[in-house]
Amino acid sequence: MQACVPTAASGERAYPLPPAYPAALLRMLALSGYGLWMLLGLALALGIYRGGRSEALVPLAVGAVFVSTGLLAACLHLPGLSDWHGWFPARRIRPTREALLALAAYLPMMAVGGLVRGDNAFWATRVAGAALALCSAASLVYTVHSYRRRLPEGVLRRSAQLPVSRVVAAWYAGGLWLWLCLVAQDGAVHAAGSRPWIMVLLALALLLGLIEGLRWQALNPPEGWAPGHRVRGRTARFIAALLTYAVPSLALLVVDLSEAGVALVALAAVSCLLGRTIEQRAYEAALARLCRADHPASPGG
Template identity: 50%
Template sequence: MVIFPNPMTSFRVDPASPSVGLAPMLLEVLALCGYGLWLLLGLALALGLYSPGRGAALVPLALGCVFVSAGLLAACLRLRSSPQWHGWRIGRMHWPTGEALLALAAYMPMLGLAGLVRGEGDFWATRIISVVLALCSLGCLITSAYGYRTRRLADQAGVAAQLPISRVLSACYGGGLWLWVCLVFQVDMPMDPEDTWPWAISLLLLAMLLGLVDGVAWHSLRGSALGQSRQRPQQGLQWRRFLAAGLICAVPCLSLLLIPVLPAGRWLAPFAAAAYIVGKSLELWLYDFALTRFAPGPP
């Protein structure tokens, strides 16, 4: 049985707990991009907004599967940097957690959708399984946020409250960037700015919302006892935070604006998506580092 934490309950982390490395955060961001891909693709297919044709849907499905499965593969190999997957230590006498079971269940609608997207997208079964995939992906994002919040975050509601929203926005933004890569490299994709601006503007708005939510998270962290008692060490993180913010927002947003106007602008799309993965991994690592290294002990 999985017990989801009450959002109004305080969470505690041992101040001596070591921060996780950058590699687990990279796997975390890859999973966010994978679930975001599945979520957006499922919604687009359910609403009949995605390009028809099996290949157009199989590419983002397969790419999302690679991203989501990276953490599972690392846990199966029992790498020291990633010993568990959604709280599940894979091995003998270790049963999967409810969070891991939901993540495993999300593979089923993905495989079903891969077998259904053969012809027209308005087939009723395709739309139903697309909705199921989107809901499973959203459920994985929310439960993983609560799981991380239970295991790692300090006992301050202000620090922990925005995490599920931040994870969903991060997944939609990162998944949207990779879905954009799949779209611009379709052979019949017109690079007319009038056709590409709506998608670019949507991603720019997501970048603004994500920056706002993450800014609130850092502000709440700085305003807590953490920031008041350890102000000097925290200031050393500022330039790394700016670097992460530039990779998350500035580089992808600039690429989105240049793609429709440059002759070979579509090659900027994978560069922007990769920059987001690097920047978001760095930001998550810095946030976890600040929590575990500078957090004050329990009263």
């Protein structure tokens, strides 16, 4: 789902406004779903995913629910949630290009659902998994591109890290949900054990934290900002960091030492989802303030 775009005055360029928290949560759910699909599809394509039909169908279904929640809200025409990738299903039949690309990811998803078998080594399953990963990545990257091209030139340069940040965030969040799907079924992630998976997730958390730091540093708020804006931004970033990195990392480090493995992984996944929602909403609010600083006469400025 896209951030709301105000109507520009004559001759002015419209820029996206930060979404409300319900819309931001739906966008982060979709990001987690695409990340889950990317990891599942890549593992199937490489032939390293563990055997079992339900082991593939459960995360596939969870990803479909996450990706489709925003579309369902748009079809129901809920207040503030009436668009999906710039498409208003309740008012306009023809989807946007961004919505068509998002819908295209459902095709390999259904193919994977129909092809997965016991060992998941069938060549068609691996091809469908590769297509699922590619379509999910393409939809995610194009959504970021569509958002960024509506930013003013100066702000556009400051958000250069956004595409990489979204992809890594999708891997990290999707990896937590994929782990939860597998652990909830039989308590195991892979025959090699859960520690390699934990190390991968911790490495993704570290990488994402570095990218996020560079992304915020690139904003460099202009002189004259109200102190209240800075305090709210810092507070939101602190809370988001706790939920995105601290709580999941602590849960990952102690999950092997506790019998409540499923509960800890669920806590890590939900905490990351909430943290990413707060962080992304705060970041887009900062971008909107920069847009208003560059175009003080723009609507909403």
